[in-house]
Amino acid sequence: MKAVRYHGIKDVRVEEIEKPSLKPDEVMVKVSFAGICGSDLHIYRKGMFIVNIPETMGHEFVGVVEEIGQAVRNFKIGDLVVGDPRVPCERCTSCKKGSYNTCSGLGFLGEVSQGCFTEYIAVKQTKLIIVPATEDIKLVGLAEPLAVALHICEIADFNTKDEVAIVGTGPIGLLTIIVAKTLYGVKSITAIDLSEERLKLAxxxxATLTWKNFDSNPGKEFGKIVEAAGVQSTFNNALSRLSDHGSLYMVSIFEKDITIDPNIIVSKEIKIVGCNVYTTEELQKATELIATKQIDVGFLITNEFSLEEGKNAFELLNSDDKTVAKIIFRP
Structure with missing residues (x-):
């Protein structure tokens, strides 16, 4: 079967690999659609997170059950499923408390084991969610990143009185806007990004307002800001635009170390809060929200590629072409 595999920094190849064998507690899933995540781009550019080289990349997917192991009881052939790609260590303090998203050794499919940018993937039955009946399977492929947005909004405890800024309107920033507006009824959302095309998507x-930079409205402050860009300048600017007692929600993966001025945190009594992936319940909720059309995420998908075009997909996502939002593979 074909697979998009990581061989080194900016070295992605399409290769033939063997179909995985099935263990008794596993389900064989024929991948229908698989999305490229920002963390996949971090692997591509910097080699972050990756354990095995070469490795089949990818962790966002929706697919159809084609075979079940002897010990599998909750799935049948033909079920449409979404995968929970988190691979916790099961040993650390967080795991023992059931807080798997804060596992000290948290890994993902496509990093510590075979990913989903291929035709088939074998997944433990405990890591699959059955999708309710739906007309558009492709959109359910965005359930995993939507779960990230649900987690952000839950931690931020958004409400109808909030005036919020979202810094960075990539897929996670855009999905956070959707959730904040649709489910939490946030009063005002200002989207901040350098890309005109991304701001149109926002x-x-x-989004209520859009800024191309932080100079757009000097002096404007926000009680809550979501930092989804992941660079020094956006972090500094976001921190400076918080009102006293404001909160900065950090959701980005930073490729480079940054410095922090602690004085502004002290003087304004600011909170900096980390938001890491999602819970099982949030992934289940995200799957249901898309499948039942309570949330529309279709406009985020700007490009579709076959597996054979895997190298081109990553080159496009890493280019200066900011018209690209979400790229999905259709194995």
């Missing part, structure tokens, strides 16, 4: 998602 308006579609529900």
């Amino acid at each position: 308006v579609t998602a529900g």
